[in-house]
Amino acid sequence: MIHARMLRYLDEVARTGSIRHAADKVNVSSSAINRQILDLEAELGTPIFHRMPRGVRLTSAGEILISHIRQTLKEYDRTRERMLDLQGLKAGHVTVAARSGLAQGLLTKAGLAFQAKFPRIKMTVRSLTAEQIMSQVEAGDADLGLIYNLPPHHGLHVMEVFETPLGAVVSKDHPLANQASVRLSQCADYPIVLSDRWITVNRVLTTAFARAKLPFAPAFETNSIAMMKALVLDGRHVTFLGMADVRYSNEEDRLKHLPIRNAGIPIQPLALVHRSNATLGLAASLFAEDLRALLAKI
Structure with missing residues (x-):
């Protein structure tokens, strides 16, 4: 059910x-939930919650709606269980292709949670370049792909695009760590770790430093997101990554x-894709749903 998360x-x-x-319990911003409630109230033409100084209370219309929601969620859970039994999801295989930073954090967290629910489903995660990810998904060698800055490509179906802000990444004992945000000029005062030229962030940062007329001589360049994060843990270096490469990682x-x-x-758009003109299997569809839920929290 497409709107199951909203109903929950x-x-x-x-x-x-x-x-x-509620936002704290489901790990979503309160503003996002409030916006969905306002949109629903506008669509229904009536308030579903009374706003009070210390919380909210269901209106009469809200009581009717929440009864329907709870019944719908119960039916959804029962239907989902029947589908799992029907499709034999107690055995299967899901293959995902992504950059190494996402494999080390997001996909590790999502994979462990998915395995806990479906212990007989085999998970394969491949750490690849953007071109390799597109090729694997288009060829059907990977069920799902996660790709930053996806170029126009007819062989892929975009399930969803998430805006993942690019930021400076430092250790929590770095002199910049107490800042709410930084300028490139502040970062230039410290040794910089940069992704190599095969990763889009390299081009973005090279252009940004040149536009700001700042000296730019990285101390390290690497295509290893793990190495980038390891280097900044020394408390001196600064690197640049999308939020999705930091969130859920061990560091x-x-x-x-x-x-x-x-x-x-620019914002780094992260696309969740599968092969065009192909239907995802149930296991891959359910894993994609889990990925969407985690990415929505970033």
Whole structure:
């Protein structure tokens, strides 16, 4: 069910009597949940929650709606279980292709959670370049692909695109770590670790430093996201990565991702794709749903 997550958010708001508390429980921003509630109220033409100084309470219309939502969620869960039994999801295989930074964090977290639910499903994760990811998905050698800055490509179907902000990444004991955001000029005061020229971030940062007329002589260049993160943990170096390459990684609690204030630093769109004109198997579809839920929180 496409809107299952939204229905669960509404159910949690009704149970807790607070948008903020519900947001904390489902790990989504309160503003995102509030926006969905406002959109739904506009669509229905009636409020579903009374806004009060210390929370929210269902209106009469909201009581009717939440009863329907809870019944719908129960039916959805039962239907999902029947589909799993029907398709024999107790055995199967999902192959995902992505850059190494996503493999080390996002896909590790999603894969472990998926394996806990479906222990007999085999997961294959391939760490590849963008061109290799596109080739593998188009050929059907990978069920799903995660690609930054996807170029126009007729062999792929885009399931969803997530905006992943590019930022400066430092250790939490770095002098810049107490900043809410940074300028490139501040980063230039420290040795820089940069992705090599085969990764889009290299071109973005080279252009941004040139536009800002700042000296740019990276101390390290590498195509290893793991090495980039390891180097900045020394407390001196600065690197540049998308939020999705830091979130969910083993180093997340030791790193700080800082938005860059310079104009012209583009958002890094991250596309979740599968092969065009092909139907995903049930296991891959369910794993894609899990990935979407994690990426929506970034």
